[in-house]
Amino acid sequence: MNPAELEALLSGLLRMWQVQAALSVSANGETLTARIECDAAAVTVGHNVQPFGIVWHVQETGKRRRAHSSAIGMIRHLREALAPERGAARVVFAKSFAE
Amino acid sequence: MSPLPLTVLTGFLGSGKTTLLRHAFTDPRLAGTAVIVNEFGAVGLDHDLLESAEEDLVALSTGCLCCAVRGDLGRTIGGLLARRATGEIAFERLVIETSGLADPAPIVQALALDTALQGLVVLARIVATVDAVTGPQTLANHPEARKQVAFADTLVLTKTDLAPPQPAEQAGRRYNATAAIILADRGYLDPTHLLPPAEPSEALAIALAQAKDAEAEHTEGLATVTLVRDAPVPAIALTLFLEALAEASGPDLLRIKGMVQIAEAPETPAVVHGVQHVFHALEWMDAWPGGDRRTRLVFIGRHLMPGWPRLLLNQIEREVAAAS
Numbered sequence: 001m002n003p004a005e006l007e008a009l010l011s012g013l014l015r016m017w018q019v020q021a022a023l024s025v026s027a028n029g030e031t032l033t034a035r036i037e038c039d040a041a042a043v044t045v046g047h048n049v050q051p052f053g054i055v056w057h058v059q060e061t062g063k064r065r066r067a068h069s070s071a072i073g074m075i076r077h078l079r080e081a082l083a084p085e086r087g088a089a090r091v092v093f094a095k096s097f098a099e
Numbered sequence: 100m101s102p103l104p105l106t107v108l109t110g111f112l113g114s115g116k117t118t119l120l121r122h123a124f125t126d127p128r129l130a131g132t133a134v135i136v137n138e139f140g141a142v143g144l145d146h147d148l149l150e151s152a153e154e155d156l157v158a159l160s161t162g163c164l165c166c167a168v169r170g171d172l173g174r175t176i177g178g179l180l181a182r183r184a185t186g187e188i189a190f191e192r193l194v195i196e197t198s199g200l201a202d203p204a205p206i207v208q209a210l211a212l213d214t215a216l217q218g219l220v221v222l223a224r225i226v227a228t229v230d231a232v233t234g235p236q237t238l239a240n241h242p243e244a245r246k247q248v249a250f251a252d253t254l255v256l257t258k259t260d261l262a263p264p265q266p267a268e269q270a271g272r273r274y275n276a277t278a279a280i281i282l283a284d285r286g287y288l289d290p291t292h293l294l295p296p297a298e299p300s301e302a303l304a305i306a307l308a309q310a311k312d313a314e315a316e317h318t319e320g321l322a323t324v325t326l327v328r329d330a331p332v333p334a335i336a337l338t339l340f341l342e343a344l345a346e347a348s349g350p351d352l353l354r355i356k357g358m359v360q361i362a363e364a365p366e367t368p369a370v371v372h373g374v375q376h377v378f379h380a381l382e383w384m385d386a387w388p389g390g391d392r393r394t395r396l397v398f399i400g401r402h403l404m405p406g407w408p409r410l411l412l413n414q415i416e417r418e419v420a421a422a423s
Contacts, residue, residue: 001414001417005410005413005414008404008406008407008410009407009410009411009414011404012347012403012404012407012410012411013347015402015404016347016348016351016400016401016402016403016404016407017402018402049421052422053418053421053422054417054418054421054422069418069422070339070343070415070418071343071411071414071415071418072339072342072343072346075343075346075347076346079346079347086349087349087350089345089346089348089349089350089352089375089376090342090345090376091338091341091342091345091373091376091378
């Protein structure tokens with residue numbers, strides 16, 4: 001992932017959640033850091049590649065930094081921080097009760 | 100020559116219209132029926148998913164039929180009728196499958212008012228599908244769904260094997276007091292419900308009256324995003340991608356459909372159908388229709404950014420590769 005991709009990924013989330021926020025992305029080697037600031041919260045998102053896989057970090061100002069092993073965890077954490085009123089959805093594979 | 104009867108099959112995104120048609124067209128009573136498939140999106144998929152015995156009789160129109168209806172619908176019907184007149188194709192009736200976002204009012208209006216079509220086709224019935232799983236919520240949230248139900252003379256309750264039909268029936272009745280209500284049996288509908296009725300129904304007369312001066316109405320912020328991709332997708336990446344999408348977009352992702360080239364089985368396309376957060380088990384087609392083996396997915400939802408699903412899928416794929 002490059003800085004432009006990270007910015008686009010996060011921009012898409014903010015747009016979907018209708019969150020007006022300032023977003024900036026910086027790179028330090030392979031480590032990417034994004035800063036999101038809005039009325040509700042200020043959040044830092046980190047992305048880096050480790051020997052065992054890709055790691056995301058999310059930290060709200062004044063709270064503990066948490067690590068996520070996939071984009072799914074990062075998205076969930078961000079949603080809870082920036083758009084907590086939005087309902088979560090879980091993929092359900094339909095199973096017929098007629099079967 | 101008497102005008103050809105035309106049935107409008109409508110219903111919200113993912114409510115089972117194409118499934119009903121796919122099954123109905125295996126019935127010889129629908130022989131001689133031309134189908135116009137309208138899709139809201141740059142890449143048509145229902146056209147490929149409709150396995151008709153008479154492929155020449157399936158026409159495709161993209162774009163929002165209800166917003167560009169007069170020109171597009173007239174041209175598509177006119178094209179079919181011209182080919183019929185030369186003897187290239189033969190059919191005795193027409194079915195229009197609208198996109199799940201179509202407001203039927205302008206379609207009905209166009210059929211009634213388009214002078215080029217007058218005397219050639221006549222609206223015979225309007226059938227609307229209502230999903231037993233998501234239908235009540237959809238009717239509460241989306242004006243398109245309410246209009247589709249309000250204009251129908253027949254409501255077909257679908258997916259009644261997944262949820263009891265009563266809530267969807269009650270929700271449908273709230274917007275249409277006179278339509279006949281029929282239950283589809285796991286995607287099967289008696290095809291006579293798509294054929295012209297013996298006598299025009301009261302509900303159809305009401306729909307025609309309602310259509311006068313009607314304007315198309317759409318849910319705010321709706322967007323269609325298409326993902327086309329050459330490289331196959333690992334099965335685990337597809338599953339995680341869908342989960343990430345649901346996590347990100349919640350109830351605002353109304354529909355996902357398409358064909359995916361799965362890395363573990365690239366010869367046969369996997370058909371993905373998702374309605375909000377409910378996905379049906381992958382269906383496998385025997386072969387790639389038309390020889391195009393690329394993954395093609397269409398996403399319809401609120402406030403979707405073009406290119407965003409592709410970015411997410413690429414990222415998920417990188418995560419799967421890095422962890423493998």
